[in-house]
Amino acid sequence: MSRPEAHNLMQARNGNPEGDDALRMIPNWSIALAILVFAAVQVLFHHVLPHQKHDMLPMRLLMGYSWGTAFASYVLLVGYVSRDVKRRKMTAGLWMLIVILMPGGIGAVVYFLLRQPILSRCPHCRTEIAADFHFCPQCQFQMAPVCGQCYRGVRITDAYCTQCGHDLTEDHTPSRLRAYSE
Ligand SMILES: [Zn+2]
Numbered sequence: 325m326s327r328p329e330a331h332n333l334m335q336a337r338n339g340n341p342e343g344d345d346a347l348r349m350i351p352n353w354s355i356a357l358a359i360l361v362f363a364a365v366q367v368l369f370h371h372v373l374p375h376q377k378h379d380m381l382p383m384r385l386l387m388g389y390s391w392g393t394a395f396a397s398y399v400l401l402v403g404y405v406s407r408d409v410k411r412r413k414m415t416a417g418l419w420m421l422i423v424i425l426m427p428g429g430i431g432a433v434v435y436f437l438l439r440q441p442i443l444s445r446c447p448h449c450r451t452e453i454a455a456d457f458h459f460c461p462q463c464q465f466q467m468a469p470v471c472g473q474c475y476r477g478v479r480i481t482d483a484y485c486t487q488c489g490h491d492l493t494e495d496h497t498p499s500r501l502r503a504y505s506e
């Protein structure tokens with residue numbers, strides 16, 4: 325197997341085709357908007373809202389900082405979801421509406437509970453596959469070690485199938501699967 329193919333397989337087994345660097349998942353527009361929102365909240369607290377007579381400056385600073393951070397984080401979260409929803413092949417428009425419109429971040433919680441697993445591609449034929457597939461549905465490329473008799477998943481270090489007792493050393497599991505067993 326060629327090196328790029330091995331690399332693809334590694335990514336396929338991690339269920340992680342684009343890498344999960346969370347910072348790279350946040351688009352630039354969302355970072356810019358978050359900074360703007362934070363600044364706007366500071367202006368709101370220090371210049372727009374009416375100052376009361378016994379108003380304390382530390383309190384005002386703290387409130388501005390807390391609300392600014394909260395709103396800015398929410399903008400970053402919406403940015404993250406806007407990218408995440410696409411790589412999971414979910415209905416982008418619908419989920420963005422839910423995350424933005426449901427109050428108090430409930431939409432985001434619902435999103436993280438219900439989001440689909442990341443699809444990756446078969447290293448051999450590029451068919452889309454889910455993380456729990458043992459074989460590619462199109463070309464039979466083997467992604468995970470399985471029992472040669474009952475075809476349930478096994479650990480590469482097992483000598484016998486835990487489900488049917490089959491002797492796994494008879495299966496001649498492809499050696500490439502051993503490299504990713506740790
Ligand atoms: Zn395939």
Ligand SMILES: [Zn+2]
Nearest residue numbers: 471474485488
């Ligand atoms: Zn078995």
